[in-house]
Amino acid sequence: MLNGLWLSFFLVAAVAGFARWLVGGDATVFAAMVEALFAMAKLSVELMLLLFGTLTLWLGFLRIAEAAGLVALLARALGPLFRRLMPEVPAGHPALGLITMNFAANALGLDNAATPIGLKAMRELQTLNPRPDTASNAQILFLVLNASSLTLLPVTIFMYRAQQGAADPTLVFLPILLATSASTLVALLSVALVQRLKLWDPVVLAYLLPGAALLAGFMALLATLSAQALAQLSSLMGNLVLFGVVIAFLVVGALKRVAVYDRFIEGAKEGFDVAKGLLPYLVAMLCAIGVLRASGALDLLLDGIRWCVGQTGWDTRFVDALPTALVKPFSGSAARALLIETMKTHGVDSFPALVAATIQGSTETTFYVLAVYFGAVGIQKARYAVGCALLAELAGVVAAIAVCYWFFG
Numbered sequence: 001m002l003n004g005l006w007l008s009f010f011l012v013a014a015v016a017g018f019a020r021w022l023v024g025g026d027a028t029v030f031a032a033m034v035e036a037l038f039a040m041a042k043l044s045v046e047l048m049l050l051l052f053g054t055l056t057l058w059l060g061f062l063r064i065a066e067a068a069g070l071v072a073l074l075a076r077a078l079g080p081l082f083r084r085l086m087p088e089v090p091a092g093h094p095a096l097g098l099i100t101m102n103f104a105a106n107a108l109g110l111d112n113a114a115t116p117i118g119l120k121a122m123r124e125l126q127t128l129n130p131r132p133d134t135a136s137n138a139q140i141l142f143l144v145l146n147a148s149s150l151t152l153l154p155v156t157i158f159m160y161r162a163q164q165g166a167a168d169p170t171l172v173f174l175p176i177l178l179a180t181s182a183s184t185l186v187a188l189l190s191v192a193l194v195q196r197l198k199l200w201d202p203v204v205l206a207y208l209l210p211g212a213a214l215l216a217g218f219m220a221l222l223a224t225l226s227a228q229a230l231a232q233l234s235s236l237m238g239n240l241v242l243f244g245v246v247i248a249f250l251v252v253g254a255l256k257r258v259a260v261y262d263r264f265i266e267g268a269k270e271g272f273d274v275a276k277g278l279l280p281y282l283v284a285m286l287c288a289i290g291v292l293r294a295s296g297a298l299d300l301l302l303d304g305i306r307w308c309v310g311q312t313g314w315d316t317r318f319v320d321a322l323p324t325a326l327v328k329p330f331s332g333s334a335a336r337a338l339l340i341e342t343m344k345t346h347g348v349d350s351f352p353a354l355v356a357a358t359i360q361g362s363t364e365t366t367f368y369v370l371a372v373y374f375g376a377v378g379i380q381k382a383r384y385a386v387g388c389a390l391l392a393e394l395a396g397v398v399a400a401i402a403v404c405y406w407f408f409g
Helices: 002-022 029-067 070-085 094-107 111-126 137-146 155-163 169-195 202-223 227-255 260-295 297-311 317-327 332-346 351-362 366-375 385-408
Strands: none
Touching (some): 002 260, 002 297, 029 155, 029 227, 029 260, 029 332, 070 094, 070 202, 094 111, 094 137, 111 366, 137 385, 155 351, 169 202, 169 227, 169 351, 227 260, 227 385, 260 297, 260 332, 297 317, 317 332, 332 351, 351 385
16 A cells, blocks of 8 residues: 555656646756755655654653553553453453553553554454454454554654754644544544443443543633633643653652663663664655655645635635645555645644644554554454544544644634
8 A cells, every 4th residue: 555655656746747847838847856856855864863862762761661660550540441342352351451551552652562562452352253354343442442543642743843943842732632532532432333332331431521521621721712822831731741751750660669771771772773764764755745746746636625625615724734634544654754744845833734743643544553453363354443443533634623723723
């Protein structure tokens, strides 16, 4: 899928370029496309410099959290909820512990830990599956929730904004948090409706109602604030939460007698290795997106969408952020490249760039998650998993656009 998507960017750019030359008489288009190739290659290296530092720093702190048992603590806290949401999984089954650890790792931004734990959880669920080639109810719920974007600390989004010169990289913290909450809620409700899960179970309500009430009260408070005050609050909370989490990791680690410096170095080394492996993907995708933009094909697509939206009388400023939303279900690297390109083209704190950053932080690569998790256990029939996951994806995009109009409009 990714091979075809990447190739199509170049082929569409080539067709658009020849059309501008032969029909429009613009012979400079090919020079612009070649220039875009080298400019994006240079930008990829510049991004890597910050990426090395950010991933090294964050994975160092996250290794302390793992050693201090914070991930396991979150897993135990979520265990009773998932025992009710997956009634066909016996109490005490290894899958329940792995599922809660996967979600806890995702929430803390431990992507490297979350994926292998998630694959182990899917294999454990497969041992309970009476039809090995067809996804079970528990597997579908697990996958759809994974595809709804569970990360509460979008550090990489902050990093990309910082690299592009944002005065306050954490400005989008609250919009991402609210949009992510919407996508996860839709994911849970859609699967619960199909599976007829008993969400009114006292234990389930004990988890969901306080969270829903807290979110509703928080949104009611936000509704009383001006756009300027909302932006200031998002900045304050983003920086406060991020620094607070770091301090919490260190304090808990020290109390647990973890060698915090040694664990930090272990995680930092892993972060260096992870960042080093991302450069080829950044170069590949950023260059493809740059050529697509320089050929005029991307602008033509957006102009068409903008015209259609304009006919309805809606504000069209969000349209320039849609490329990130359209590509995200298929490829995280392509969506990341489009986000960076949007920041570079329109300005890092422009409305389209803020919307694109919020979309990137509140949605997931649905088809990639489906292929990896179901492919790992040989499932061929996904049943309603794709529909529920895409519905959650759409909810995240719509919520991201709406919240950005609320905060920055």
